[in-house]
Amino acid sequence: DAKTTQPNSMESNEEEPVHLPCNHSTISGTDYIHWYRQLPSQGPEYVIHGLTSNVNNRMASLAIAEDRKSSTLILHRATLRDAAVYYCILGGTHGSSNTGKLIFGQGTTLQVKP
């Protein structure tokens, strides 16, 4: 299975942007990059995903390096409700590293200070 590397923890101040990095040097050509987050006492929730181009949605932006060996999840203005564990995961359809399944790592625990 293709692996991702994330920092164990990060801190941010409320209402400031947060950049959460992820390294995935063994990514295959058909792997999507997925981000999920898990708030305390809840199941994970989908944040964003991308393949090659940068992506934006109402929750966050995903910046993907040109060689696809790293990516960054960007929260434009962190709020206290964004304190969670953020998971960067590789996966996709047939032919990808983790065909048909999401394999979670340790993720990055984000603390947001008021």
Add this chain to the structure above:
Amino acid sequence: ETGVTQTPRHLVMGMTNKKSLKCEQHLGHNAMYWYKQSAKKPLELMFVYNFKEQTENNSVPSRFSPECPNSSHLFLHLHTLQPEDSALYLCASSRETGGIGYTFGSGTRLTVV
């Protein structure tokens, strides 16, 4: 509510009991999953079902027995569990098994005594 409902939310069972966890989704998804999350460990994928057929069993002990009667319902039958099986059990669903857009339930917190 996420659209994936898990019951019960909390369960305490003895090692000789038999119990079942239930997961239900009405999102029109065709794939369903069981994950286990132990304290301070990453989520572990247990089982994958696609169109009611089991497509993955991640070397899960036979004391955990999944059942998927239709694409909307998933069960995890438990018997003769061990204290180390205490964990948060999470159900998820997705339109297809491509890893995109999983929706998770809130989980069942299981304690084995």
